[in-house]
Amino acid sequence: MLTMGVDIGSTSSKAVVLKDGDILTYQLIPLGTGTSGPEQVYQAALANAGVTREDIDRLIVTGYGRLSFQHADKQVSEVSCHAQGVHFLFPSVRTVIDIGGQDIKAMSLSPDGMLVNFVMNDKCAAGTGRFLDVMARVLDVRTEDLGEISTHSTKEVAISNTCTVFAESEVISKLASDEAVPDIVAGIHRSVAKRVAGLTLRVGVTPDVAMSGGVAKNRGVVTALEKELDTTILVSEYCQFAGAIGAAVIGRNELNKKAK
Numbered sequence: 001m002l003t004m005g006v007d008i009g010s011t012s013s014k015a016v017v018l019k020d021g022d023i024l025t026y027q028l029i030p031l032g033t034g035t036s037g038p039e040q041v042y043q044a045a046l047a048n049a050g051v052t053r054e055d056i057d058r059l060i061v062t063g064y065g066r067l068s069f070q071h072a073d074k075q076v077s078e079v080s081c082h083a084q085g086v087h088f089l090f091p092s093v094r095t096v097i098d099i100g101g102q103d104i105k106a107m108s109l110s111p112d113g114m115l116v117n118f119v120m121n122d123k124c125a126a127g128t129g130r131f132l133d134v135m136a137r138v139l140d141v142r143t144e145d146l147g148e149i150s151t152h153s154t155k156e157v158a159i160s161n162t163c164t165v166f167a168e169s170e171v172i173s174k175l176a177s178d179e180a181v182p183d184i185v186a187g188i189h190r191s192v193a194k195r196v197a198g199l200t201l202r203v204g205v206t207p208d209v210a211m212s213g214g215v216a217k218n219r220g221v222v223t224a225l226e227k228e229l230d231t232t233i234l235v236s237e238y239c240q241f242a243g244a245i246g247a248a249v250i251g252r253n254e255l256n257k258k259a260k
């Protein structure tokens with residue numbers, strides 16, 4: 001049985017093909033909704049799996065841009081897909097923190113991976129991937145390098161503004177006063193962690209806790225959040241694919257149910 005999950009985010013498009021419950025291929029295009037990213041990632045997943053659309057038994061689409069994707073059998077909400085995706089990766093997880101390009105979600109799961117409760121940030125970019133992307137640009141470093149850079153910090157430089165625009169000015173002023181880049185980055189990670197922890201505490205922190213979304217690839221944010229929440233956080237190598245994996249898992253479960 002082949003199922004595909006496509007997750008169209010604000011920043012990137014992801015696709016996963018599951019074959020009998022195992023990941024056959026996973027593809028990412030760093031272009032989100034409203035671009036050619038969704039079509040590119042869909043074609044890349046088919047090509048990489050060596051199949052055509054007719055071979056895919058069920059295709060579920062999720063994410064911010066799911067409404068404009070034409071190849072799917074069904075659309076499913078991001079929170080349900082993330083819950084199922086993280087449960088697939090780590091069955092013991094009861095709390096999921098997802099940070100993507102423009103939103104933060106904290107979810108609590110039942111032991112069988114069903115969504116019990118969730119909270120999301122408002123429209124503000126504070127604490128999101130976009131916030132980190134803007135700060136990286138100001139510091140003239142790559143977002144992918146922020147985690148490693150923060151390991152060289154000797155003292156955290158506090159960034160007190162959570163608003164992206166004000167925090168950007170604050171970072172520029174820290175650079176002007178000769179603060180070291182790793183210390184500023186550590187301060188930025190602390191600021192993200194504080195904001196995300198506040199949201200997570202609203203759903204409660206039941207272990208095991210996992211992080212998903214692209215920002216989970218930033219070890220500096222994960223470590224700062226572990227400190228804020230006083231807990232260990234699990235991160236899978238497939239963290240950015242949790243939504244797409246969950247969509248493919250939901251497709252598989254639907255087919256299994258029908259076959260019974």
Ligand code: ADP
Pocket residue numbers: 008009010011012013032099100101102103128129130132133143144145212213214215216217218240
């Ligand atoms: P969306 O689903 O909203 O498109 P993603 O879950 O794909 O978002 O996350 C995108 C964000 O993840 C980017 O804005 C960026 O800040 C962050 N990100 C992506 N790749 C990396 C990486 N290798 N290291 C650190 N951060 C990353």
